[in-house]
Amino acid sequence: xxxxxxxxxxxxxxxxxxxxxxxxxxxxxxxxxxxxxxxxxxxxxxxxxxxxxxxxxxxxxxxxxxxxxxxxxxxxxxxxxxxxxxxxxxxxxxxxxxxxxxxxxxxxxxxxxxxxxxxxxxxxxxxxxxxxxxxxxxxxxxxxxxxxxxxxxxxxxxxxxxxxxxxxxxxxxxxxxxxxxxxxxxxxxxxxxxxxxxxxxxxxxxxxxxxxxxxxxxxxxxxxxxxxxx
Amino acid sequence: xxxxxxxxxxxxxxxxxxxxxxxxxxxxxxxxxxxxxxxxxxxxxxxxxxxxxxxxxxxxxxxxxxxxxxxxxxxxxxxxxxxxxxxxxxxxxxxxxxxxxxxxxxxxxxxxxxxxxxxxxxxxxxxxxxxxxxxxxxxxxxxxxxxxxxxxxxxxxxxxxxxxxxxxxxxxxxxxxxxxxxxxxxxxxxxxxxxxxxxxxxxxxxxxxxxxxxxxxxxxxxxxxxxxxx
Numbered sequence: 250x251x252x253x254x255x256x257x258x259x260x261x262x263x264x265x266x267x268x269x270x271x272x273x274x275x276x277x278x279x280x281x282x283x284x285x286x287x288x289x290x291x292x293x294x295x296x297x298x299x300x301x302x303x304x305x306x307x308x309x310x311x312x313x314x315x316x317x318x319x320x321x322x323x324x325x326x327x328x329x330x331x332x333x334x335x336x337x338x339x340x341x342x343x344x345x346x347x348x349x350x351x352x353x354x355x356x357x358x359x360x361x362x363x364x365x366x367x368x369x370x371x372x373x374x375x376x377x378x379x380x381x382x383x384x385x386x387x388x389x390x391x392x393x394x395x396x397x398x399x400x401x402x403x404x405x406x407x408x409x410x411x412x413x414x415x416x417x418x419x420x421x422x423x424x425x426x427x428x429x430x431x432x433x434x435x436x437x438x439x440x441x442x443x444x445x446x447x448x449x450x451x452x453x454x455x456x457x458x459x460x461x462x463x464x465x466x467x468x469x470x471x472x473x474x475x476x477x478x479x
Numbered sequence: 480x481x482x483x484x485x486x487x488x489x490x491x492x493x494x495x496x497x498x499x500x501x502x503x504x505x506x507x508x509x510x511x512x513x514x515x516x517x518x519x520x521x522x523x524x525x526x527x528x529x530x531x532x533x534x535x536x537x538x539x540x541x542x543x544x545x546x547x548x549x550x551x552x553x554x555x556x557x558x559x560x561x562x563x564x565x566x567x568x569x570x571x572x573x574x575x576x577x578x579x580x581x582x583x584x585x586x587x588x589x590x591x592x593x594x595x596x597x598x599x600x601x602x603x604x605x606x607x608x609x610x611x612x613x614x615x616x617x618x619x620x621x622x623x624x625x626x627x628x629x630x631x632x633x634x635x636x637x638x639x640x641x642x643x644x645x646x647x648x649x650x651x652x653x654x655x656x657x658x659x660x661x662x663x664x665x666x667x668x669x670x671x672x673x674x675x676x677x678x679x680x681x682x683x684x685x686x687x688x689x690x691x692x693x694x695x696x697x698x699x700x701x702x703x704x705x706x707x708x709x
Contacts, residue, residue, distance in 0.1 A: 258488045290521040291604045291633060292625025318632045319605065342635060344574065344605035372632070374521045375549065375574035375603050394624035394647070395522025402548045402602070403521060405572060417624070423653060 266380055269348035273383025276355065277366065278473060283466050284366040286384035288406060290399075291372030293392040294416045296324045298449035299367055304331035306459065311364030315354045317346040317371045324369060334358055345377040346370050352383075365462070378405040385469060386411035391435075393417045393426040400435040407435050412443045412461065419448040496610055499578035503613025506585065507596065508703060513696050514596040516614035518636060520629075521602030523622040524646045526554045528679035529597055534561035536689065541594030545584045547576040547601045554599060564589055575607040576600050582613075595692070604633040615699060616641035623647045623656040630665040637665050642673045642691065649678040 277284045287295050296316075303312050314335040316324040325337035336354040338346060351368060358366075368384060370377040378387075389410035391399055394417055400407040407413065413435050421428065432444050445461060447454025507514050517525050526546075533542050544565040546554040555567035566584040568576060581598060588596075598614060600607040608617075619640035621629055624647055630637040637643065643665050651658065662674050675691060677684025 255488070255492065258485070262485065290602065290625075291629055292520055292622070320634050321628070321631050323628055323632070342609070344603075371605065372520065373574075373603055373605050375601065376606065379572070392522070392624065394622065394650075395520075398551070398553055399521055401551050402553070404550050420624075420650075420653070423650070 263379060266348050269352060270381035270383040273348055273352050273355065276352075277383060277385075280361065281363045281470075281473070282361045282366050283364075283462075283469055284368060284382070284384040285462075286368045286370060286377075286382050286387045287390060288370045288374070288377045288387055288410065289372060289390035290374050290392075290395055293372070293390045293395065294449045295369050295372070295390050296327055298390065298414070298416060298447070299369060300327050300331055301449055301452065301455065302458065303328060303333040303367065305455065306365070306462075307331070307333050311359075311361040313358040313361045313364070313366050315346075315351060315358070315366065315368045317350070317369060319343070319371065340371055344371060344373050344375075345380050346382060347380050348382050365466075374399065374403040374406050378409050385465065388412045388414060390414045390416050391431070393421045393424055397427050397431040397434060400431070400438055404438040407442060408439045410439070410442060412445065414458065415444065415446045416449055418446040418453060419451050493609060496578045499582060500611035500613040503578055503582050503585065506582075507613060507615075510591065511593045511700075511703070512591045512596050513594075513692075513699055514598060514612070514614040515692075516598045516600060516607075516612050516617045517620060518600045518604070518607045518617055518640065519602060519620035519622075520604050520625055523602070523620045523625065524679045525599050525602070525620050526557055528620060528644070528646060528677070529599060530557050530561055531679055531682060531685065532688065533558060533563040533597065535685065536595070536692075537561070537563050541589075541591040543588040543591045543594070543596050545576075545581060545588070545596065545598045547580070547599060549573070549601060570601055574601060574603050574605075575610050576612060577610050578612050595696075604629065604636050608635040608639050615695065618642045618644060620644045620646050621661070623651045623654055627657050627661040627664060630661070630668055634668040637672060638669045640669070640672060642675065644688065645674065645676040646679055648676040648683060649681050 289295050312333050314328045316337045319340050322337040325335040328335035336357045338350045338354050387410040435442050445457050519525050542563050544558045546567045549570050552567040555565040558565035566587045568580045568584050617640040665672050675687050
């Protein structure tokens with residue numbers, strides 16, 4: 250097969266995905282739902298991070314979670330154990346969630362009006378970068394155990410993310426992890442990326458993460474109000 | 480685009496890759512080169528592991544390394560610093576190495592006759608599972624920091640690998656890592672997978688890894704001799 254034909258097929262797939270992502274985004278806006286797309290390597294700690302966050306935030310507003318994995322419903326079960334609704338999407342051989350999967354999974358969640366939808370993507374620092382799901386923004390989780398150079402080696406993912414959460418910060422001293430260098434590398438590929446450090450195991454840094462979410466929610470509401478009054 | 484058309488395109492891509500992988504495999508056999516395809520999540524420690532292995536093995540036989548990453552030539556430079564030749568392949572937006580890339584990179588290495596070619600794939604537990612590079616076998620590196628459940632959540636990769644190297648075993652006590660459970664999960668998706676534990680940082684477990692490589696080399700040579708005499 251010619252590489253021109255491969256490129257055309259890729260364009261068709263991404264074009265269709267972008268249209269469905271725009272539909273999702275319109276639905277989230279109509280429902281006043283703030284959607285975050287969490288991306289990372291396998292094992293960066295997204296589910297542990299989310300389980301803690303949703304159990305600490307669930308009394309403030311409606312929360313729902315969509316979990317993506319090739320196989321198993323382990324992650325959705327871990328979220329449900331906190332009392333928050335979660336839908337598992339299994340991608341089989343697939344390496345990322347797409348907008349169609351999110352549209353269908355969102356239908357299966359209870360109404361989240363005025364609340365937050367967390368989407369946990371398949372653990373993969375490459376492919377999910379190319380797929381808009383209709384989220385307000387992507388949050389990339391990098392754990393201290395992965396090393397400082399990941400933003401340079403997987404630049405697309407860090408370029409499309411608004412926030413980098415550096416997880417497992419409690420292990421940083423054991424690992425000689427260089428935080429300043431990691432942030433410098435991330436800003437080299439995305440000068441505007443925001444950075445927070447936390448530990449999903451100890452809870453360190455979560456208050457700042459929640460403050461960041463509140464700020465995002467206020468910004469989204471202000472944008473939505475000005476769109477209405479315009 | 481219809482999903483039938485997507486499936487046909489995937490088949491075309493994989494079919495072409497398989498033909499080129501067979502060419503690579505024939506070249507490796509003709510050169511008496513044992514090729515290993517190392518796969519893992521980003522940050523599992525493949526490069527640190529390889530840098531130690533090649534510097535400890537390089538006096539025994541010719542060794543070459545092909546390094547895959549989306550961006551940077553950091554890894555090839557780390558290998559070259561040990562005195563072993565390395566070629567960097569940058570995949571750009573791509574999420575895996577393919578057989579064509581390996582054929583071209585192999586041409587750029589010095590002759591490795593009677594030796595070992597290590598291929599370090601792009602850090603990705605999903606996509607590289609589908610792409611044969613012509614290797615003798617895939618070695619999946621899982622680090623203790625990633626958690627026990629990865630073989631169940633990313634089963635394809637563990638199903639196609641002959642050996643699972645559990646890296647960062649020195650951190651296991653800090654992490655409450657459950658080794659027996661991890662092995663049980665890996666064998667659930669691949670009953671024949673072999674398992675070794677090691678620490679690329681401390682060197683623990685490397686002697687057993689080298690013994691495993693020697694056994695593989697003897698097996699490959701015996702198979703090749705019996706093919707000649709048949």
